[in-house]
Amino acid sequence: MLHKIINLTVRDVRFPTSLQQHGSDAMHSDPDYSAAYVVIDTDLGLKGFGLTFTLGKGTEIVVCAVEALAGLVIGKPLQEIVSDFRGFYRLLTSDSQMRWLGPEKGVIHLATAAVLNAVWDLWARAEGKPLWKLLVDMDPKQIVSCIDFRYITDVLTEEEALGETGFLMHENQMLKEGYPAYTTSCAWLGYPDQQLQQLCTDALKNGWSKFKVKVGADLEDDKRRCRLIRQMIGPNNTLMIDANQRWDVGEAISWVSSLAEFKPLWIEEPTSPDDILGHAAISKALAPLGIGVATGEQCHNRVMFKQFLQASALQFVQIDSCRLGSVNENLAVLLMAHKYQVPVCPHAGGVGLCELVQHLILFDYICVSANLHNRMCEYVNHLHEHFTSPVVIRDAHYLPPKDPGYSCEMVESSVKRHQYPEGEVWKLHRT
Template sequence: MSATSSRITGVHTYDIRFPTSREHDGSDAMNPDPDYSAAYLVLRTDAGDGVEGHGFTFTIGRGNDVQVAAIDALRRHVVGRRVEEVCGDPGSLHRDLVGDSQLRWLGPEKGVMHMAIGAVVNAVWDLAAKRAGKPLWKLLADASPEWLVSQVDFRYIDDAISPDDALALLRARADGRVEGERVLLERGYPAYTTSPGWLGYADDKLVRLAREAVGQGFGQIKLKVGADLADDVRRCRLAREAVGPGVRIAIDANQRWGVREAVEWVGALAESDPYWIEEPTSPDDILGHAAIRRAVAPVKVATGEHAHNRIVFKQLLQAEAIDVLQIDAARVGGVNENLAILLLAAKFGVPVCPHAGGVGLCELVQHLSMFDFVAVSGTTRDRVIEYVDHLHGHFVDPVRIRDGHYTAPTAPGFSAAMRPEAIATYTYPGGAFWAADLATRQEQQGMTA
């Protein structure tokens, strides 16, 4: 089969779940017992080169099967497409998926169906980058401003940024790309770590991990807050004592509060000099975030990991509701929609500090921030990518952290591929881990019956 006539032949889906709830890893005020999971897909082609596209939606356990069903529902748009066309213009697939007139009713552009679109679109970008022999960040950074703008859907955001605005932003940065890439490869991209701060951790573990983080070169850590005010006051003090005055401490309420409660609670924690308050309230409450921001300054307001599309980000910026914009690589409609969001952030001059962690979110999102540094914003000032040291070993090309920085990936692709043995072990419920787990439970039930 020649390269020009090859087609996508299959969308293979997997319900992959890791039993993270048993260690309280990832516990926060709204998510006490997450089982980090991925609704995972593999695109196969008849090109004969063995190159596949991998993508996924991150979930925290129950409902991962619903997410897989949503990806399955998109198969008809993907199978049969010409590989060269779809890899040369992922935006055309993105628009077809978002525009499916019947599936659109299930959103539009939000929730399960939109995350499924993101997983499929990201798998195409993985395939495209592998075929180009480049890591995704470099594929994007090498692209022309015109082509990048062609990949963005400006529907519903052109009152805030026009294609011409976007083109001007990208062209203004074009001359700096070569030097930007050199700096990136030399220094990497700054990270902060959430590993010390999970709510389920005891105080001594928090203090130990916070000190270790500073020793490892991180300039910022993050603590989960929002379950109990007295606990939060104590934990923030302990963390501040552990890291000293020069390290930033972000706090994250994971949507726990209403507007008034957020203002009061952050006020009570201000003594420990938090750098930002993340997700103080519902991700849908744009005006609420704006009210909180006005009230808690100089503490900054950050949100975005649950902002469901570019239209929400547009309004967060228009309403001056956030100081820090947190993209997520696997919640919105994939790379194309994240290009729109990065351009919006650049237009409004708001720094982007991605959400990561979970399953593979660090692997994906590093590419977007690195592209942003090389080709859009041109700076890492006040910009950090979240880092959580969970589950990276299950990936073929895991993130590498050095001196508190993500090192730039060099392998072709989007770093999305999981190792085959991880898929075989953690596919739910038939993989080796879950099958054994189920057998153990049945045995225990038999003993107590």
Template sequence: MEEVPLRITGVQTHDLRFPTSLQLDGSDAVHTDPDYSAALVILETNTELQGHGTTFTIGRGNEIVCECVKALQFLVVGKTLDSIVDNFGKFWDNMVNESQLRWIGPQKGVSHLATAALVNAIWDLWARRERKPVWRLLCDMTPQQLVNVMDFRYISDVLTKEEALDMLTIDPDVQKEREETMLKDGYPAYTTAAGWLGYKDEKIRVLCRQYLDAGWDEFKIKVGQDLADDRRRLQVVRETIGPERNLMVDANQRWDVPEAIYWMKELSEFRPLWIEEPTSPDDILGHAQIAKALAPYGIGVATGEMCQNKVMFKQFLQAGGMQFCQVDSCRLGGINEILPVYLMAHKLNVPVCPHAGGICLNEMVQHLQVFDYVRVSGSTENRRIEYVSHLSEHLETPAVCRGARYFPPQEPGYSCRFRPEALSAFRFPDGTEWKRLIRAGLARNTRAD
């Protein structure tokens, strides 16, 4: 009997929000009271299999992403999985260039966040059908299959299909050795959990000590609101972690270009490895100017979590505007757009250190970074993945991080499935936890949506 093709029959969306603003978890110089949120997409099929995907926001506006997913769903409902993935690059190109919806992008903003959620769900569905985690699905693909999921429009002046094929061709014995290394040793991680801007000095000190005791040796601290305050907080961190461990700082787009250069020169005595998002995430030449000015101080520029598409990444890399490439699993339009960024960064010798920490981001970027090690870079030198553990308890298969190392997931899919009780408690605004907070007058960021 002929097997019935797996077909997508419907799309669910869920506006999930977690009240992180109550403890100022996630706070920085610009986003002072975030409620970490997920626009969750569930692809229904003609079988028991589902595909789960998500994109990350920080509260208000999450509902707009969900509505945009609904506007895009006609592009996937009714299609078989094979009809999508057999020429995934073409499908992706058609999706982001739909003749009317592209006008509210193109390939940026809310429409691209919604695209990421849908595309992430397709990858999750595909991996589950193949009974593999996404990283292994990627690693098991041939160079031609990998190239077929990518779209090279607008980037062929830096990366051609032929170059991509060459980069992705690897000796099977070498690939097997790299996979075994990842499974045995894991991937290096750093923590941001001790450095949120709203935390008091003593809390920072206590958290740094806790992470040191757990084996962590790289710490990222938020900066940017007040120079004297930053100096004091960085002094607390340096005194606690010692002079040899890596310290990174993150301004979350707070400064103008001259201000960023001045501010970081003032903080250079604390020897930060990088300054993250020092200015507008769209200012490619401004980042390049900052990078040039700070190079004599040994401070690199890291950016990318709000870089809107592969074209901007191409230009950041060309201009020398990033010394650390911070892809985000949800800001770009899913894996199809992320893979060519990895290849461009590899060609131009810029290490990829993905943005994570937000709800589900740890879980998704671990797949990407393991793939990069196995099939592209073969190195963890000067590379690391961000890690923040809070909210991981709401996921079915949270990232496993031991001794400051991510260990590759073994369960099928893209690791972004929420526990059923998380959906019932944190769906906004009618989840049980939100109803409780609103009744108690504790919900800081609610309004009549």
């Protein structure tokens, strides 16, 4: 079956999360978690669903970029795309006129992610498998054929990449136990202490042992909040802190040093996501304190991740399913991280990010890393009800999805209600 793509639609879907300070951090005080949501139609009726995550305003720009890319997709049989997926990736990212707008970064790359996520979803559905299983069942040669090695061959050649992935025997373990998760839901920056305490108590009861706290706006507040949460979770559970790019390099080092007594495993996004050398300096300064540096949710492509690894600028790689060029580019990053033996701890939360990225980390464990030390996937407990195959969490673990596809089909009534600006949720907010 060819599954020729005959149409691609994209919609601007926004959730008014800012009303309750869900998602608030030191740089993003009022995010409305949103998505440019793509649906692909094929001649045989099979559909593919994809999205990229945004924070509200400006989603219409990503929608516009998806529309600009649609012409490169419509008319192509799925079989033609996946039989040369590297070539198709290159087609989307290297258009002679449009690459000026990136290349492979910002709006145009977010749009590429949305489109390619939908293509991967379509492929997995056509094969009747959840995406992680589609990947696990591929042989290394096919995995590698999806990756564009342009600009990374100084660190990972195609030949080396073949040696970085293979069939391992942890699939049953994953099916039984799931992949370990940590929660960010307890301590958004805008939450008052009492709410933080209540959420933390509930989370501990539900089996969570790894907690992330937003920091970076005010040092005394950060100390109070970190002390509070460390007291509640005790010395043996894991605490991570996240500054969402708030500091310059020197400030990051001194601020985080002041929080060292609370024993965070990592400081996430201490400074500009573009500052590889800055992250390297911060990593070096914090290593004696036992604090690692984590970054990636705004690391815009494989060339940046390559350098973060080369420069020992991070100790935790946080891939994102919607910032990079979909599965294709994430595969490159997983293999490079494995070469450098740096653990991958995916960024999730947002809307749909948990649903998507769980597939990638399952593949990583089963076929690449075979290691759970200091590895865990972010989890945030909201907006899952808008998906037809929402994530399943049991005992603070992601259970492998069973439905065919990439898990990002949204409930159509949710899409309609949250479409911006015409959906009824937004009509209500304006009145």
